[in-house]
Amino acid sequence: MSKLLEINDLYVQYNTDEAVVYALNGINLSIDHGETLGLVGETGAGKTTLAYSIMGLLPKNVGKITRGTILYNDVNILNASVTEMIALRGHRISMIFQDPMTSLNPVIKVGDQIREVLDLHFPKMTSTEKDRRVDELLELVGIPAFRKNEYPHQFSGGMKQRIVIAMALIAEPELFLADEPTTALDVTIQSQILELIRQLKEKFNSAMLLITHDLGVVAETCDKVATIYAGEIIEYGSVKDVYSRKNNHPYTEGLFGCIPDLNTNVNRLTPIHGTMVDPTDLPDGCKFSPRCKYCMDICKKEIPPVYTVGDRQIKCHRYKEGRLE
Amino acid sequence: MDTPLIEAVNLKKYFNVQKGILHAVDNVNFKIRKGETLGVVGESGCGKSTLGRTIMRLIEATDGKVLYDGENIFDKNKRQMKILRTKMQMIFQDPYTSLNPRLTISDIIIEPMKVTGVIKDKSERKQRTIELMERCGIPQRYLNTYPHELDGGRRQRVGLARALAVNPDFLVCDEPVSALDVSIQAQILNLLMDMQDERGLTYMFITHDLCVVRHISNNIMVMYMGEVVEYAYRDELFQHPLHPYTAALLSAIPAIELNKTKRRELIKGEVANPINPAPGCRFAPRCPYATEVCKEPQKLREVSSGHFVACHLNQ
Numbered sequence: 157m158s159k160l161l162e163i164n165d166l167y168v169q170y171n172t173d174e175a176v177v178y179a180l181n182g183i184n185l186s187i188d189h190g191e192t193l194g195l196v197g198e199t200g201a202g203k204t205t206l207a208y209s210i211m212g213l214l215p216k217n218v219g220k221i222t223r224g225t226i227l228y229n230d231v232n233i234l235n236a237s238v239t240e241m242i243a244l245r246g247h248r249i250s251m252i253f254q255d256p257m258t259s260l261n262p263v264i265k266v267g268d269q270i271r272e273v274l275d276l277h278f279p280k281m282t283s284t285e286k287d288r289r290v291d292e293l294l295e296l297v298g299i300p301a302f303r304k305n306e307y308p309h310q311f312s313g314g315m316k317q318r319i320v321i322a323m324a325l326i327a328e329p330e331l332f333l334a335d336e337p338t339t340a341l342d343v344t345i346q347s348q349i350l351e352l353i354r355q356l357k358e359k360f361n362s363a364m365l366l367i368t369h370d371l372g373v374v375a376e377t378c379d380k381v382a383t384i385y386a387g388e389i390i391e392y393g394s395v396k397d398v399y400s401r402k403n404n405h406p407y408t409e410g411l412f413g414c415i416p417d418l419n420t421n422v423n424r425l426t427p428i429h430g431t432m433v434d435p436t437d438l439p440d441g442c443k444f445s446p447r448c449k450y451c452m453d454i455c456k457k458e459i460p461p462v463y464t465v466g467d468r469q470i471k472c473h474r475y476k477e478g479r480l481e
Numbered sequence: 482m483d484t485p486l487i488e489a490v491n492l493k494k495y496f497n498v499q500k501g502i503l504h505a506v507d508n509v510n511f512k513i514r515k516g517e518t519l520g521v522v523g524e525s526g527c528g529k530s531t532l533g534r535t536i537m538r539l540i541e542a543t544d545g546k547v548l549y550d551g552e553n554i555f556d557k558n559k560r561q562m563k564i565l566r567t568k569m570q571m572i573f574q575d576p577y578t579s580l581n582p583r584l585t586i587s588d589i590i591i592e593p594m595k596v597t598g599v600i601k602d603k604s605e606r607k608q609r610t611i612e613l614m615e616r617c618g619i620p621q622r623y624l625n626t627y628p629h630e631l632d633g634g635r636r637q638r639v640g641l642a643r644a645l646a647v648n649p650d651f652l653v654c655d656e657p658v659s660a661l662d663v664s665i666q667a668q669i670l671n672l673l674m675d676m677q678d679e680r681g682l683t684y685m686f687i688t689h690d691l692c693v694v695r696h697i698s699n700n701i702m703v704m705y706m707g708e709v710v711e712y713a714y715r716d717e718l719f720q721h722p723l724h725p726y727t728a729a730l731l732s733a734i735p736a737i738e739l740n741k742t743k744r745r746e747l748i749k750g751e752v753a754n755p756i757n758p759a760p761g762c763r764f765a766p767r768c769p770y771a772t773e774v775c776k777e778p779q780k781l782r783e784v785s786s787g788h789f790v791a792c793h794l795n796q
Contacts, residue, residue, distance in 0.1 A: 198662040198663065198664060199662050312751050314751055315751075342524035342525055342689065342752070343524070343689070343691070343730060343733040343734060344524065344729060344730065344733045344747075344748055345524075345751060346733065346735075347732075347733040347735070347747060348747060348749075350735070351747060369662065369663060370735060371737045372734065372735030372736055372737045373735045375735060375736065375737050375738070376735045376736075399737065399738070410664060411663060411664065412737065413667070414663040414664050414666065414667035415663060415667075415692060415737060416670075416692040416693055416695060416696030417692070417737075418691070418692055418695060418719065418734065418736065419738075422696075423674075424671050424674065425667040425670055425671055425696070426667070427664055427665075427667035427668040427671060428664035428667070431632055431634060431635075431665065432632075432662070
């Protein structure tokens with residue numbers, strides 16, 4: 157069976173007045189039916205740009221896909237017309253955004269906002285059927301159905317995120333993009349929302365791309381994990397494999413070292429040296445090389461190819477000879 | 482037993498809001514010894530930032546005392562307070578809004594020296610600024626730049642350099658790393674710990690991140706809706722959390738190990754506002770173990786040496 161989503165050699169740049177921002181630089185990534193892929197990276201790595209590219213939501217005139225294809229069920233959606241995209245968006249592919257406080261319309265009742273998805277994609281559905289679906293979904297995400305006539309400001313952050321999830325799932329999408337769905341929430345609420353996403357994903361058998369900077373969230377939710385740095389996927393593999401913490405890309409290794417561990421006592425963390433590269437002025441060779449503690453001469457000159465190490469793919473010159481140790 | 486550097490006694494801060502009285506900080510007691518770090522954890526709205534600001538006297542307390550070296554800071558007049566502020570400083574959560582956008586980096590770091598008058602000589606001030614920048618890892622070329630030219634991590638370093646400018650003994654750090662990426666977060670945490678070793682600083686470290694608080698603290702205080710629900714040594718708290726809320730918080734952290742066997746205790750519901758709270762335990766509406774007893778006020782009890790909990794369980 158072919159993959160649900162396949163991204164090949166995707167390049168995206170933002171043409172701003174001052175400079176050209178190279179946001180994505182050759183992304184290759186695929187998601188299977190029903191699979192959960194975690195996309196991990198820091199601010200400015202291109203995580204959200206990738207999600208926007210899939211959804212066709214890149215800012216007009218500024219954001220431009222310069223190369224590559226995004227195949228959804230073997231059809232290149234980059235060539236899809238506006239009407240085709242509208243039919244796809246919210247129905248087959250849906251997305252929840254980072255900030256639940258700003259992704260709802262403040263002057264429309266939440267029930268009507270959820271219903272809008274049905275109005276758009278199921279014109280034949282009767283009004284009573286739509287009402288029934290909205291009630292059903294609200295109850296499913298843990299909000300009493302009678303609250304559908306309230307406005308977003310009457311709900312707390314966690315509740316708003318539940319409403320956004322209800323909206324994204326009402327059409328039972330095949331692919332569900334979640335862009336930092338729990339970053340703005342407290343830990344106890346975060347664990348409630350992650351649990352909810354997990355249950356619903358199973359119920360509707362959707363595939364999910366979970367974008368986050370939190371390695372812990374990925375460990376709890378995902379099957380596969382991809383690390384993104386400066387618009388490139390630098391490591392890709394199963395969560396089990398990557399979290400064994402052996403033979404990681406130096407950047408992934410660095411990310412693990414930055415998180416204080418709950419079970420061991422260390423005196424000092426081992427941070428990654430320096431800061432994220434400037435996407436308007438990318439270095440030659442490996443983009444992580446200026447911060448890498450294993451940097452070799454070749455790293456500064458040649459862009460590393462993707463090496464297959466066990467079941468994992470790593471974009472680093474260190475793995476030329478295969479596995480380390 | 483040496484006297485604590487800073488001590489809070491029955492500290493209260495209430496706000497009058499439309500619906501009644503909001504108990505933001507309610508009867509908080511703690512002591513921090515010199516050179517130690519007290520971690521304050523809790524979810525948003527639990528009063529941890531208000532506590533930090535009340536201790537710095539950035540907002541006036543409703544009741545209670547804060548003793549610095551045995552003296553109540555609320556008794557000080559404006560002039561005495563200015564002197565005291567050379568001893569206690571604060572680092573703020575958001576490095577984007579806590580620096581004046583119209584001052585250069587060197588102006589920002591010099592300002593506290595000027596205001597408090599610790600260093601009167603101009604060239605000496607300049608010299609100290611350069612030293613501080615170097616120590617906090619800000620390259621000298623940023624001396625005459627403005628905050629918007631710096632990234633978040635560097636801005637937080639400027640925030641730290643500014644706080645250290647007057648050579649304080651005590652720092653309140655209000656979520657200093659929450660707005661930063663993990664790789665930068667680790668750099669700043671290391672810097673804070675290095676500074677503590679070098680200068681014998683005392684920290685009150687406010688955060689919602691339990692991994693961070695465990696890493697940096699000696700003692701940890703867990704707050705819920707304005708009240709302290711548990712207070713213990715770091716390892717004691719993580720190994721034997723006694724309050725159901727602490728246990729729930731700990732189990733909610735997404736761990737980066739796989740195949741862990743820990744049971745997840747999801748707690749229902751959300752934090753409410755402590756407006757005109759009932760006398761009983763404020764966590765009871767969400768607590769899986771709540772009984773009739775919880776309607777009585779729960780006092781902090783010492784269950785073992787240095788471990789305090791406000792819950793009738795584990796008697």
